[in-house]
Amino acid sequence: MIxxxxxxxxxxxxxxxxxxxxWALRDTLHLTGTKYGCGEALCGACxxxxxxxxxxxxxxxxxxxxxRKITTIxxxxxxxxxKAVQEAWRTLDVVQCGYCQSGQIMSAVALLSxxxxxxxxxxxxxxxxxxxxxxxxxxxxxxxxxxxxxxV
Amino acid sequence: xxxxxxxxxxxxxxxxxxxxxxFCLPALAAPAAGPGKAGEGAVGPIHFEPNAFLRIGTDNSxxxxxxxxxxxxxxYTGLATILAEELDADWNTVRVEGAPADAGRYNNLxxxxxxxxxxxxxxxxxxxxxxxxxxxxxxxxxxxxxxxWRVPAxxxxxxxxxxxxxxSKRRAxxxxxxxxxATLPVPTDLKxxxxxxxxLIGKQAKRKDSADKTSGQARFTQDxxxxxxxxxxxxxxxxxxxTVKSFDAGRARAVKGVVDVVQIPQGVAVLATDTWSAKKxxxxxxxxxxxxxxxxxxxxxxxxxxxxxxxxPGLVAHQSGDAGQAFxxxxxxxxxxxxxxxxxxxxxxxxxxxxxxxDGRCEVWNGEQMQTGDQHALAGLFGLKPExxxxxxxxxxxxxxxxxxxxxxxxxxxxxxxxxxxxxxPVKLVWMREDDxxxxxxxxLFHHALEAxxxxxxxxxxxxxxxxxxxxxxxSPFASGMIKDGIDLVSVEGAANLPYAIPNMKVDLHTPQDIxxxxxxxxxxxxxxxxxxxxxxxxxVAAAMGRxxxxxxxxxxxxxxxxxxxxxLAAEKAGWGTPLKPGLPGERRGRGVAVHESxxxxxxxxxxxTVARDGxxxxxxxxxxxxxxxxxxxxxxxxxxxGAVGFALSAALHGEITLKEGHVVQGNFDGYPxxxxxxxxxxxxxxxxxxxxxxxxxxxxxPPAAPAVANAIAAATGKHLTxxxxxxxxxxx
Numbered sequence: 001m002i003x004x005x006x007x008x009x010x011x012x013x014x015x016x017x018x019x020x021x022x023w024a025l026r027d028t029l030h031l032t033g034t035k036y037g038c039g040e041a042l043c044g045a046c047x048x049x050x051x052x053x054x055x056x057x058x059x060x061x062x063x064x065x066x067x068r069k070i071t072t073i074x075x076x077x078x079x080x081x082x083k084a085v086q087e088a089w090r091t092l093d094v095v096q097c098g099y100c101q102s103g104q105i106m107s108a109v110a111l112l113s114x115x116x117x118x119x120x121x122x123x124x125x126x127x128x129x130x131x132x133x134x135x136x137x138x139x140x141x142x143x144x145x146x147x148x149x150x151x152v
Numbered sequence: 153x154x155x156x157x158x159x160x161x162x163x164x165x166x167x168x169x170x171x172x173x174x175f176c177l178p179a180l181a182a183p184a185a186g187p188g189k190a191g192e193g194a195v196g197p198i199h200f201e202p203n204a205f206l207r208i209g210t211d212n213s214x215x216x217x218x219x220x221x222x223x224x225x226x227x228y229t230g231l232a233t234i235l236a237e238e239l240d241a242d243w244n245t246v247r248v249e250g251a252p253a254d255a256g257r258y259n260n261l262x263x264x265x266x267x268x269x270x271x272x273x274x275x276x277x278x279x280x281x282x283x284x285x286x287x288x289x290x291x292x293x294x295x296x297x298x299x300x301w302r303v304p305a306x307x308x309x310x311x312x313x314x315x316x317x318x319x320s321k322r323r324a325x326x327x328x329x330x331x332x333x334a335t336l337p338v339p340t341d342l343k344x345x346x347x348x349x350x351x352l353i354g355k356q357a358k359r360k361d362s363a364d365k366t367s368g369q370a371r372f373t374q375d376x377x378x379x380x381x382x383x384x385x386x387x388x389x390x391x392x393x394x395t396v397k398s399f400d401a402g403r404a405r406a407v408k409g410v411v412d413v414v415q416i417p418q419g420v421a422v423l424a425t426d427t428w429s430a431k432k433x434x435x436x437x438x439x440x441x442x443x444x445x446x447x448x449x450x451x452x453x454x455x456x457x458x459x460x461x462x463x464x465p466g467l468v469a470h471q472s473g474d475a476g477q478a479f480x481x482x483x484x485x486x487x488x489x490x491x492x493x494x495x496x497x498x499x500x501x502x503x504x505x506x507x508x509x510x511d512g513r514c515e516v517w518n519g520e521q522m523q524t525g526d527q528h529a530l531a532g533l534f535g536l537k538p539e540x541x542x543x544x545x546x547x548x549x550x551x552x553x554x555x556x557x558x559x560x561x562x563x564x565x566x567x568x569x570x571x572x573x574x575x576x577x578p579v580k581l582v583w584m585r586e587d588d589x590x591x592x593x594x595x596x597l598f599h600h601a602l603e604a605x606x607x608x609x610x611x612x613x614x615x616x617x618x619x620x621x622x623x624x625x626x627x628s629p630f631a632s633g634m635i636k637d638g639i640d641l642v643s644v645e646g647a648a649n650l651p652y653a654i655p656n657m658k659v660d661l662h663t664p665q666d667i668x669x670x671x672x673x674x675x676x677x678x679x680x681x682x683x684x685x686x687x688x689x690x691x692x693v694a695a696a697m698g699r700x701x702x703x704x705x706x707x708x709x710x711x712x713x714x715x716x717x718x719x720x721l722a723a724e725k726a727g728w729g730t731p732l733k734p735g736l737p738g739e740r741r742g743r744g745v746a747v748h749e750s751x752x753x754x755x756x757x758x759x760x761x762t763v764a765r766d767g768x769x770x771x772x773x774x775x776x777x778x779x780x781x782x783x784x785x786x787x788x789x790x791x792x793x794x795g796a797v798g799f800a801l802s803a804a805l806h807g808e809i810t811l812k813e814g815h816v817v818q819g820n821f822d823g824y825p826x827x828x829x830x831x832x833x834x835x836x837x838x839x840x841x842x843x844x845x846x847x848x849x850x851x852x853x854x855p856p857a858a859p860a861v862a863n864a865i866a867a868a869t870g871k872h873l874t875x876x877x878x879x880x881x882x883x884x885x
Contacts, residue, residue: 015428016408023428027383032375033368035549036427037500038585042821045500073368089366093358093787096795097224098365099500099549105366124830131821133500133550134224135798137832139791 002062006031007075017063021055022046024062025072033073033102037131044130047103048072054110056129073102081151082109088147096134104130108144117148204257205235205285207249208293212313212327214241219251219258219267220274221521222361223499223548223555224795225850226788227274229359231282233784234275237352238286238345241326242313248360250545253523266629267523270556270673272751272848275784279846287342295339296332297324347843353784361547372549374582376506376517381578382411382423384569385430387437388587389419391446391814392668396420396439403436413437414572421569427582447668448814451597454667455491458599458620462489466618466660467638470648473656475605478614482605486696488689489602491875492621492681494809495595495674496824501549502588505566509534509575514541518563519548521555525629529560533567552799553673554593558628561593561670586819594809595674596622600647600685604693605656612693612708615654617647617686620662622671638663642673646682646748646855651715652690652708669811675799676854679750683855684862684876687746691863692872701745701863702728709747714779717840718756719747721777725838726758738765738885741772744863746856753852754779754840755793759833759860763868767883771801771833771861776853778837781844789849790837796853797835802827804858808877 004011004021006029013028020039025031025048034057037045041056048057049071076082085108088094095101104127111118111126118126123144132140207215216232228248236246251258255267261277290310297315298305301322309316316323347353364370389395399420401413409429414421422433479485506517507530514530520543527538534541548555557563566581573579583591598621605614623640625631634641639661641648648659674680694704702723709716723729723745735741740763747756760773774797783789806825810817818824858876866872869883 019428023426026375027426027428030377031368032371032377035372035501036374036582037502038821040585040820040822043500077367086366090358090362093362093791095224095359095362095365096226096791097500097548097550098361098370099372101365102368127829131500131826131828133498133552133799133802133826135795135802135827135832136791137798137827137829138794138835140829141832 002066004062004066004070005068006070007072013062015062018061021048021057021060021062021065021070025057031072031074035099035102037100042131043100044107045100045103047106047130049106049110052110052113054107073105076105076109079109081112084147084150085109085112085143088143088150092139092143092146094136094139094143096136100130100132104132104140108140108147112144112147112151116151118144205282206239206289208289208326208330210327210330212245212325214239214246214313214326216246216248217251218248219260220278221269221519221545221548221551221555222250223269223519223521223551225274225792226359226785227269228361229357229788230275230784231278232360233352233357234279234282235286237350238283239289240310240312243352243357245313246360253520253527253541253543255524258523266525268525268556269521270553272753272851274848275846276752276848283344284342287344288339291339291342292333292336293326293329295336296329300329300332347782354782354786356787357785359788370547372501372547373504373506373517373519374501374549376546376580378506378508378578381506381580382425383427383430384421384423384566384579384581385427385434385584386416386418386422386565386581386587387420387434387439388591389441389446391443391448392592392670394441394443394446397442399437399439401437403438404433407433407436412573414569416565416568416572418565418568421572423569423573423579430582431584446814450812450814451493451810454597454811455599457664458597458662459489461620461662461664462599462601462618466620466662468658468660469639469644470657470659475614475616475656475658478607478656479603479605479616481607482614483608484606484696486604486606486693487602488692488872488874490600490685492598492684493807493876494597494669494811495803495807496589496809496818497552497554497674498589498824498826499548499550499552499554502583502585503554503562503591504580504582505563506578506580507566507570508578509570512536512540514567516541516543516563517546518543519551519555520545521548521551522557522560525558526560526563529564530567533564533571552675553677556673557593558672559670561591585821589809589819589824590816592670593672594669595680596624596671598681600681602685602689604689606693606697610697612654612697614656615650616657617659618662619644619647619659619682620664622667622669623663624671624673624677626663642678644682645678646750647678647686650686651712651749652705653711654708675796676750676851679748679855680803683746683748683750684859687748687856687859688862688866688872688874691744691866695866705745705747714754715747715749718754718777718779719745721838721840722756722758722775725777725836726760726775728758732760735762739763740868740885742864742866742868744860744865744867746859746863748855750852750855752847753849755852755856757797757856757860759857759864761861761864761868763865763883765885767880767885769805769861769865769878769880769883771831773834773836774857774860775836776838777840778849778853779840779842780849780852781842781846783839783842784846786839789839792849793837793853794835796851797857798827798832800854800857801831801833801861804861804876804878805831806877
């Protein structure tokens with residue numbers, strides 16, 4: 001059994017220690033907002049926050065995050081930055097297919113949590129690990145600036 | 153609670169959770185044209201089909217039933233906008249629901265009796281249908297109010313979900329009138345709005361899927377969990393055409409969570425209680441493959457064959473004037489040849505499908521793009537009738553054509569697994585990224601050869617275009633309509649109908665039959681390569697003639713006002729002809745243009761690029777002009793063009809699926825990298841005001857992007873790139 005702190009809840013999981021956090025979240029805890037895209041930390045669709053930092057959950061075994069605070073898209077609106085990011089995404093209608101957007105939002109939350117006024121190049125650096133095949137990047141960039149404004 | 157459905161026979165059904173109102177509406181059906189083609193110019197027989205696109209609850213909820221898949225292109229919002237406009241609904245109360253598989257009610261009117269989404273047809277084929285569905289609902293609510301209030305219907309107004317009568321100061325919500333409206337006859341004589349009175353169409357109607365897609369609540373196939381469901385991950389053959397010779401499942405079965413291992417025609421499937429266990433089991437399999445019939449050529453060999461073929465005449469796809477004579481008399485001849493690689497769709501959600509079998513039925517959960525084809529394929533496998541196959545159309549995490557599988561490939565793979573375990577459990581087939589990228593169904597590899605003749609007066613007098621590449625339509629359900637005299641119309645779309653006034657033209661095509669690599673429509677289909685070759689070659693010709701690329705195009709487009717309209721608008725907004733701000737020392741900057749029609753939508757794009765000393769290309773800005781008829785949701789039109797630019801740049805800068813001895817080299821996003829945010833240009837989108845019926849916008853932004861960028865690169869460096877993806881080594885200073 002592995003104990004995880006997910007979205008503020010202590011969870012006991014009967015999974016093998018090598019199980020990537022992604023599959024524990026999705027298949028065991030049924031938190032399916034976090035997505036599988038590549039399995040190799042190349043696309044960012046599986047991004048969650050671990051102790052506030054963005055992490056590709058497809059490439060982190062559950063054993064490595066036991067006891068650390070994990071936040072997923074499902075509770076992102078419980079935090080001020082997360083709420084601002086989510087609202088900016090909705091105001092600008094960023095999403096298209098939407099599959100990558102949980103990961104995009106989690107990376108944006110991590111960025112804005114440590115940098116309240118990111119420049120375009122800060123955004124490039126923080127977000128270039130998150131692929132969007134619909135290429136909603138124009139609006140992702142605009143929404144991060146919009147959320148930053150709301151957080152002032 | 154009571155449910156009242158006003159269907160064709162106005163049945164009254166009791167016992168479900170809301171008072172609902174459905175309609176039977178006449179639908180104007182156009183003949184089948186297949187994906188990639190609207191039913192342009194064709195007038196088909198008018199026949200009446202029962203449709204059901206609207207449900208109004210006593211709680212004032214307005215549910216629009218979408219017959220088309222939402223895969224990112226904004227269909228749910230667009231269809232709801234059309235219906236809500238004529239209904240005069242309150243946009244905030246409108247929700248959208250995916251339609252079940254039922255071609256009788258939900259066929260694509262451009263595809264005859266088939267239900268499905270593709271070819272940028274969703275808005276175009278549904279325009280009248282959804283307007284009439286909304287107008288019928290409005291008329292019935294008005295009649296119900298008129299009867300209740302004993303006032304003339306003509307004095308009743310409807311706005312934002314409220315029906316009112318000014319003189320008597322009465323008002324009622326849709327919900328309050330739903331029960332009474334449901335008992336009334338369905339009107340056949342419908343009055344549609346004058347477009348000048350539109351309050352939603354052409355305005356700002358927000359996306360209906362934003363909330364769920366920003367909270368993790370949107371449900372994709374990948375997210376489906378059913379009681380007792382098993383997850384299947386499959387060992388696929390290493391080459392196209394290889395089959396299982398034998399396998400040892402010992403190590404796979406030893407993996408905790410693995411429940412079963414079965415052989416299917418597509419490979420060996422490992423079933424487990426969860427995805428990770430299934431993947432570990434799959435990776436632990438030892439499979440021996442029979443590759444005696446497998447395809448073992450590489451992309452280089454295929455291309456070499458195509459280049460040889462291009463030396464001989466193909467089947468003529470278009471001929472006007474006398475190209476031979478024009479070239480015989482030419483003062484100058486310009487030639488170029490082009491190579492286009494295989495491309496994977498690489499949707500962010502790898503292909504997957506959930507199937508449950510039981511009680512003489514087959515139930516499917518899928519980002520469903522081809523309901524009718526998949527129903528028939530599954531019915532055939534299971535010995536059922538197509539109507540015994542029910543399909544839950546879920547959101548698709550991208551598709552770009554991939555989920556409209558002409559062979560129902562991944563759907564049948566899931567079905568074979570369910571069949572192999574005797575239907576004892578529901579199965580979710582999950583493809584890992586590598587399974588998805590190596591499965592084929594690519595945009596076909598193509599080779600083009602072009603020649604242009606300039607006569608003694610400096611006029612463009614001749615054009616010859618030869619294409620070599622596999623047919624997408626061959627073997628698909630659309631083959632009979634889309635292959636004419638041996639010519640697959642989507643192989644030559646954008647080339648055979650080149651709009652330019654060139655007096656002598658010939659376009660011919662070779663369709664190799666001996667390359668078994670599965671190919672499929674990929675966002676913008678034939679135009680994904682023909683726009684590139686024709687538009688960059690025209691720039692080469694313009695350069696040889698000493699003509700400005702915009703001026704030459706406008707001269708040649710005198711009889712094509714919609715092409716010319718977008719071209720002028722894009723050029724004007726981009727400041728065509730004004731100097732570009734210079735780059736840093738060593739950087740070369742350039743501006744380029746391209747214009748292309750696809751799916752009856754016209755798009756021109758002007759690219760601004762910076763080429764670094766090492767040859768790397770940065771696309772700085774794209775200025776786009778679009779004529780898609782009435783823009784139902786202008787913000788979504790902009791979003792689709794923004795995304796189309798990024799999608800096209802992914803292919804132009806990086807995209808290539810390569811075969812080596814029959815093996816697909818690339819497996820994940822390291823080898824096949826889509827565009828990332830730091831590579832995304834600024835995109836300005838301008839929409840031509842129009843009163844024409846709406847045409848598609850999912851695909852048409854793609855074709856002009858890569859040629860506009862290539863033309864900008866040529867303007868910056870003097871080098872015309874003829875091989876995709878771009879090779880920065882060719883551009884090093």
